[in-house]
Amino acid sequence: MDDSERPVLAVRNINKQYGQGCVNCRGAKGEGLLKNYCPVCGTVYACRDISFEVYAGEILGIVGESGSGKSTMMECLYFDQEVSSGEAYIASYKGGETNVFEESSQQKRYIRNHLMGKVYQNPLMSLKMNFSSIGNIAEKLISAGNRNVGQMKVRGEELLEHVNIPVYRMKEAPKNFSGGMQQRVQIAKALSNNPPLLLLDEVTTGLDLSVQASVLDLIKSIQRQLKISMIIVSHDLGVIRMLADRTLVMLDGQVIEQGLTDQILEDPQHGYTQKLVQSLL
């Protein structure tokens, strides 16, 4: 934990807009807009100048209401979407000196397969529902260049065991599984190549409370054991309170406040954050 230590991920001024913009908003990157869209042309400025760092072994929480741009930001980081502008540097990629958004699609694929894992709110985004669970994991291992079937099987079993999927169910397809189990398979898949960074977008939303709790427990134990860095997006402050060391608050595509999680919860500075925190009490 040195101060000179490079962050695992450094994000600089990510902007993402849907639409071409017009004279009212163009060039301003939506800076002058009250909300995240231009009332004249309807262009949506989903992310506006978002910057932050994630350090080794740290969990960064991102909260904000529906439509504030959380998922868009995560999709940009995982190259699911292209940024409109901005930079991101990954310590374990070319010494953290290269803006990964400017890399070739082949390089981006490499980064996705080796240096990141992502868990979506909707398991359909990352799992093939008709494949076996272990096959789903093998898919990610193969895309990272593994060819040895025996090794992949061992690794897949190890991962599924780690997320508490019983051995005798590994050959079953996720479509037979409960929501909580599907999230566990997604987590196992995301972890398969030992990435230094895990992106989790609303992974417990829509699950029963008790299932939510067990998935959160799993995330916490993984973080402790593997010391992996994570970004956890949730509109649920309870999730953030339980897991995040530091927290960003987003509103209308912008980061309006950031701080240590207990500070955000106990001494929120921005009126919006104050309202959000009150709803938790």
Place this chain on the structure above:
Amino acid sequence: MEEILVVQDLTKSFIIHNLAKHIEALHDISLNLKGGEFVGITGKSGSGKSTVFKCIYRTYVPQNGQIWYNSQKYGFVNLAELSERQMIYLRKHEIGYVSQFLNIMPRTTARELVKQAVLEMGSGEDYANMEAQRMLEHFELDKELWDCYPGTFSGGEKLRLNIARAMVKRPRLLLLDEPTASLDHASKIKVRELIEQLKREGTTMMGIFHDLEFMENLCTRVYTMSNGILHDLQI
């Protein structure tokens, strides 16, 4: 001894936007703490005692003033401006805080909680297990409870666990916000013994107490607070 903590002109207000409310909780507070000292703070409810501690621990963001802390790792740093990253480091390694209210992490067993505190500092599993056990034994937390979730513990049990978790780190600076308030006599004595032991070991401490008698025999100096202003108290 050299100074461990020097607070200068600390001012803290809470601005509640939707109520257009402005609460001035601390007004130009200055205090200092030398290595090995145990300084007490007392004062009426609402006078701002906990707010002082929370500003030091960065749970609250002060408007004004400096909080100079003499860190083992970083030297003299202003906690009011230190990076979040460095503050997290200090919380894990150097500054302990026992809060007045028991915000214990849910869904982690008592043993795990204390053990995690040791692991955070970079110790190995075996040492962490041993230390956790030693602390839980010292505070006489019923063995039956060690592997249970603290959510269902009594006030006194939670508090003893909270103290065990903070003290197991042997922090360089320990902030105790009414650590004896909800304890029975026997547990109070336990806490007192531990404070004395930590004092002998050279831990610098600051504590908020209502019990003047308790402070009299332990504290090197006592401050009182009223309406967000701090005064020296001679005892």
